[in-house]
Amino acid sequence: MNSQLKILFFIERELHIPFLEPIYDYFNENFDFDLAFITIPYIKSSEDKPGRGINDKELKRLKEKAKFIYNSSEFKPDLTYVADVSFSLKDCGKIINVGHGLISKGGFYVDSPIVRRENLADLICVPGTWHKEVLEKNVFVPIVATGFIKSDKLFGPKAISRNEYCQKYNIPQKNSIILYAPTFNKELSSIPIIEDKIAQLANNNTTILIKLHSVTDAKYVEMYKKLANFHQNIIFVDEIDVSPSLIAADILISDVSSVLVEFMLLNKPVIVFNNPNISQYSHYNPDDIEYQVREACYVVNNFEELYYAVKKAMIFPEEFSARRKFYSYILCYGKDGKSVERAAHAGLELLNYNFASKENIEISVVFQDDENNTNDNINNIIDIFNKYTETNIEIILLSNKHYENEFIKILPKNSNIGDIINNSAGEFIFFDDFNLNFPSNYLRTLIYYFKWYPNTFAVECLTEKDNYKDITRDYFPQINENDLEEIQFNFRYFIAQDIRISQLNSFPAIFKKDNLNNYVNAKNFNELIKAINNSPHNDKFRKAIDVFAYKNQIELNNYSKEELIQLIEKNSWNLEARLKLYSLQKDNLSAKHQEVFQSNTKKLTSIIILAKDQFEYTKECIDSIYQFTPEPFELVLIDNGSRDNIPNYFAELKRTKNNVKVVTNIENVGFPKGVNQGLREAVGDYVLIGNNDTIVTPGWLKRMQEVIESNPKIGLVGPMSNNISGLQLIENLEYSTLQEMLQIAENLKRNYAGQTIEFPRLAFFCTLIKREVIDKIGGLDEIFSPGNYEDDDFCMRSQIAGYKALILKDVFIHHYRSRSFVDDGNDAYRERLQKNRSIFAKKWGGTPEEIWLEGKKIMPPELYINYK
Secondary structure (H helix, E strand, O other): OOOOOEEEEEEOEHHHHHHHHHHHHHHHHHOOOEEEEEEOOOEOOOOOOOOEEOOHHHHHHHHHHOOEOOOHHHHOOOEEEEOOOOOOOOOOOEEEEOOOOOOOOOOOOOOOHHHHHHHHOOEEEEOOHHHHHHHOOOOOOOEEEOOOHHHHHHHOOOOOOHHHHHHHHOOOOOOEEEEEOOOOOOOOOOHHHHHHHHHHHOEOOEEEEEOOOOOOOHHHHHHHHHHHHHOOOEEEOOOOOOHHHHHHOOEEEEOOOOHHHHHHOOOOOEEEEOOOOHHHOOOOOOOOHHHHHHHHOEEEOOHHHHHHHHHHHHHOOOOOHHHHHHHHHHHOOOOOOOHHHHHHHHHHHHHOOOOOOOOOOOEEEEEEOOOOOOHHHHHHHHHHHHHHOOOOEEEEEEOOOOOOOOOEEEEOOOOOHHHHHHHOOOOEEEEOOOOEEEEOOHHHHHHHHHHHOOOOOEEEEEEOOOOHHHHHHHHOOOOOOOOHHHHHHHHHHHOOOEEEEOOOOOOOEEEEHHHHHHHOOOOOHHHHHHHHHOOOOOOOEEEEEEEEEEEOOOOHHHOOHHHHHHHHOOOEEEHHHHHHHHHOOHHHHHHHHHHHHHHHHOOOEEEEEEEOOOHHHHHHHHHHHHHHOOOOEEEEEEEEOOOOOHHHHHHHHHHHOOOEEEEEEOOOOOHHHHHHHHHHHOOOOEEEEEOOOEEOOOOHHHHHHHHHHOOOOEEEEEEEEOOOOHHHEOOOOOOOOHHHHHHHHHHHHHHOOOOEEEOOOOOOOEEEEEHHHHHHHEOOOHHHOOOOOHHHHHHHHHHHOOOEEEEEEEEEEEEOOOHHHHHOOHHHHHHHHHHHHHHHHHHHOOOHHHHHOOOOOOOOOOOOEOOO
């Protein structure tokens, strides 16, 4: 990772600090990155609206430990972490949203248009899988369940103890501690009803902690501070982070605050107070998460009920325990103290996330060729879309010229709509214009409308032909209506807001391809528009206000290279400016495009990995694959009935990577059947069958591919290892760290460069197989389920089919060794080995040793094993 990576933390409100500061601390302790905070001017909370910014005391504390900046455009971060959606973020790189707590009072974890604004982020880290399932109905950027950020202070090594807390506040250790932590909204908060009655619960044996939301109205803050000063058994907790108070408390009293679920994670009694005006709250919905979890709480409607609920909870703290555990499980992924670490690494992964896959095309972008275009320009367009388009696209160019570029489909300039449809791979077709300036991620944004409104026929962009000036005057009077770039940026406020239109006007516009099948005879786009407008679709056209496209108003030829870079970095999609810049950088084009073309012509390897639990081993394996495999590959992951974090982890990989396929089995179907499932999904020129308890090393796949392609008779190759049977074992290797292992691998690569061992048997812990071998002999024989000797059987069949197997002495792979089998018990593992050894001998007329080492004659059955 580049040590100059810049990461910004945007604190819009004080309540965001406990979400963002731990991630800052993690990066600061583990990486040499350039880190900084940014905030906005402080506004104190009032009865009418919550405050913003950071108070002077907290600002001073943070400035003593970290760098603060005042202009994100000058800092130019690669990543910016936020704890709530913010429309004001500009020039902030990729945006990662990590906030909102475990529940959000109907404003976030809901199936409602209100959450569609979250698509402005590039990645959302949520506490648990339930949150993710709810958001995915309206939000289509990557969503990863990383765990609840603040839970690390409840479960991790940094968690404060109850004893430490009591000492800090001089609370007798024997006392029961009740935490009163209400929310601030006047329709939801218990404060207006309870007020100072909370003091009636305090006595010499009971201490009351009062921890208010950071945006609580100032008059209530003063009221409770005075109450604490007057009563020796009431403590006003003037800390932003509630986590230490949660650990200390025995009972929580709250209302519709996220804190009630945070406390539930600790499996301690929660009392929820209903504000009688709760149904008047604008986002109130009793089906939302915050109300469903109430079945694990005492729910009260007045102070008398509250008083008796406290007494009951003290006597029977285990009541509702099972329900609390259930909700705790589905609302917080991985209560292991590593939520911060997962959120941090999810951000780093985002920088490597390649949206512009050439597979599973979503959008076919159609351009009319410009007579001034050159072959270099066309190559540049490929590079631009690969870098700056965050959806899977193909480019179709209508042209009568010849361009040497295999990645653009060229159709004759007079192609009709039917020709375009027949030659497009995308689910959608977008008619684009070289001369228009689009906002960032505009293609991704446009297809959201088809997901939100499935009956949509077409979506137009807002252009200068529309009433954008009227919209600007109404909503952004401070913006100069001639400043099109600023208008374009601020129109992001209208995300998920569109205008129903009865007639399509002109391009740019996007269509669902299937909707165009009735218009194949239209000669061009203009004829298409006329034909559609004469058809009954007027309730299915939308104009996306949040995608404003305008013509360039400047003469780019007058710009220097540096000025063009500044223009492009203003967060606009300015294709014309990018093309001009590339034309000024021709010295860099040749190598750049050669690299692009080479990477797209290399053969694909399908890596099949099975996992039955063993999350830590599996993650370590997959991390090593992504770290040490620059060659094109796809991951085919088989979840064999896992009960740990594997299902969530595989789902995250599929969501956040463009080269992952996942097969989920409710129960463990065994290794042979699981691999065969993977073979059905694999599309690679090679198939790599690997164990989930391995760690690959630098250059591993490249070397295996070189050897397997060196001779048409070579069908399988495998590496050496520290823990494996047969000739692939290197004995007496000593290493205790990953770095030591990698050094040994490097030494072996150097000392045994080019050396191989030809032997018919390879252990399938990490074996590369040519696709033609699988086509000829099929998959693994499932009579060896749940596993062992299926690899011997496959090697036997490939040998009979005429293929050689080679062991590469200069490739080393670390192997923990059959973790899933061993974890079932050594006796069971030995029993399976013996049983499958007998099955092999019965099938082939001898054991592998008898056949391959002693020359025993075999009785070959059918070679092909059907896996489809």
